[in-house]
Amino acid sequence: MTLAQHLRATLTIGGPLIGGQLAQTLITLTDTLMMGWYGAEELAAVALGGSYFHVVLILGMGFGLAVMPMVAAAASNEDVQAVRRVTRMGLWIGILFSLAILPALWFSGAILLALGQAPQIASDAQDYLRIAGLAILPAVLGLVLRSHLSALERPRIVLWAWLGGAALNAGMNWVLIFGNLGAPELGIQGAALASLGTQILIFIVLAVFAARARGLSRYTLFARFWRPDPEVFASVFRLGWPISLTLLAESGLFVGTMIMMGWIGTVEIAAHGIALQIVSVTFMVHIGLSSAATVRAGHAWARGDAEGLRLAAIAALMLSGLMVAVTILLLVTVPGLLVGLFVEPGDPLRPEIVALGAQLLIVAAFFQLADAAQVMALGLLRGVQDTRVPMIHAVVSYWLVGMPAAYLLGFEAGFGAPGIWWGLVVGLVLAGGLMMARFWRGAARRAVPRPPLEMPPAT
Numbered sequence: 001m002t003l004a005q006h007l008r009a010t011l012t013i014g015g016p017l018i019g020g021q022l023a024q025t026l027i028t029l030t031d032t033l034m035m036g037w038y039g040a041e042e043l044a045a046v047a048l049g050g051s052y053f054h055v056v057l058i059l060g061m062g063f064g065l066a067v068m069p070m071v072a073a074a075a076s077n078e079d080v081q082a083v084r085r086v087t088r089m090g091l092w093i094g095i096l097f098s099l100a101i102l103p104a105l106w107f108s109g110a111i112l113l114a115l116g117q118a119p120q121i122a123s124d125a126q127d128y129l130r131i132a133g134l135a136i137l138p139a140v141l142g143l144v145l146r147s148h149l150s151a152l153e154r155p156r157i158v159l160w161a162w163l164g165g166a167a168l169n170a171g172m173n174w175v176l177i178f179g180n181l182g183a184p185e186l187g188i189q190g191a192a193l194a195s196l197g198t199q200i201l202i203f204i205v206l207a208v209f210a211a212r213a214r215g216l217s218r219y220t221l222f223a224r225f226w227r228p229d230p231e232v233f234a235s236v237f238r239l240g241w242p243i244s245l246t247l248l249a250e251s252g253l254f255v256g257t258m259i260m261m262g263w264i265g266t267v268e269i270a271a272h273g274i275a276l277q278i279v280s281v282t283f284m285v286h287i288g289l290s291s292a293a294t295v296r297a298g299h300a301w302a303r304g305d306a307e308g309l310r311l312a313a314i315a316a317l318m319l320s321g322l323m324v325a326v327t328i329l330l331l332v333t334v335p336g337l338l339v340g341l342f343v344e345p346g347d348p349l350r351p352e353i354v355a356l357g358a359q360l361l362i363v364a365a366f367f368q369l370a371d372a373a374q375v376m377a378l379g380l381l382r383g384v385q386d387t388r389v390p391m392i393h394a395v396v397s398y399w400l401v402g403m404p405a406a407y408l409l410g411f412e413a414g415f416g417a418p419g420i421w422w423g424l425v426v427g428l429v430l431a432g433g434l435m436m437a438r439f440w441r442g443a444a445r446r447a448v449p450r451p452p453l454e455m456p457p458a459t
Contacts, residue, residue, distance in 0.1 A: 066243055121269075301384045332362065397431035
């Protein structure tokens, strides 16, 4: 394949995945926007609760993402049985994880208080999580099915499922947060119910499609679902746990900064939450392209096609770089306008939130390239099933460098909220450099990559 063909192939897979990621972000964005209209303190609670939920979800995401390169490799070798076994055990791990993690969501208030959050905000965030936290099961299982379908190059249903979920979430928010159409005004609890209903809908759509769609029913994912497969269970777990810790290290950096903002005040945590929502919209493009890169790299790696692997990587990085340029232009030119969309015009804290949020978006423009580089490198490394060393890079970059830098610049140096975000820049630049070097000096230079998946015999 030529580079142009690789670009088209990456867009064919990545386009729907980008749309799905944007729709996923739209759900959180809608929560933030509508809670901002409802009140600044409620916005701070939902932003804190949403960040907490995201960290918990990330612990289970690695196992879902591990399914993607393993299924891509099996599909490249036309091994129907291996595809079924990998996805099924990914679902098993998702169920067990969700049941084990529920107490951390139910009793989140005590944990948030221990992390230094204001009592009222911690209490409101717990109210949110005791409802929205039940969505952890359909969210994790939906991620496994999304990886399965993406690896089989059937990503369009992912887009439609998330678009339907975004529409449902917006409608439920409008009704339940504000008490429209005769419904009770539930505020924070209304946003939580909307999130729960949305995740359930998305999972059902993906599960039905994976089980019944033409060309996919032959995998019989749910036939004899109860049957254990210890060897494949262990294979998925071994590949997945470093991915989870890698994602946790990055997300933990952002949540850690959220906690630091809470030490300063309500304005800071609200502005931080809004700025993160805006940045996450553009970042979803890179995540979608990263998933496409995982699939493309996984196919090339399974075939032993070193040149195909190199061109697939170049194509994905070119598309990601184009988005970086657009994002920087947007963040630098209209930061205040973007932040102002999230705060009710009559809110007395609006001027302070908008001013601080605009400052944070200017800082965010500086780490766009590094942030894109690290997520694209991770996608390529997962495609060749290299997950443990990137995990170490992430922990060092984010927790041993980025987090201390955020604290020192924010508090010791006295720069406040913008200083905390400059700490993010330091951590992301280091991570992006290390991970890109890992891919290009490792898998991308090997003439004959080894086959990535040796399936144990069926039990």
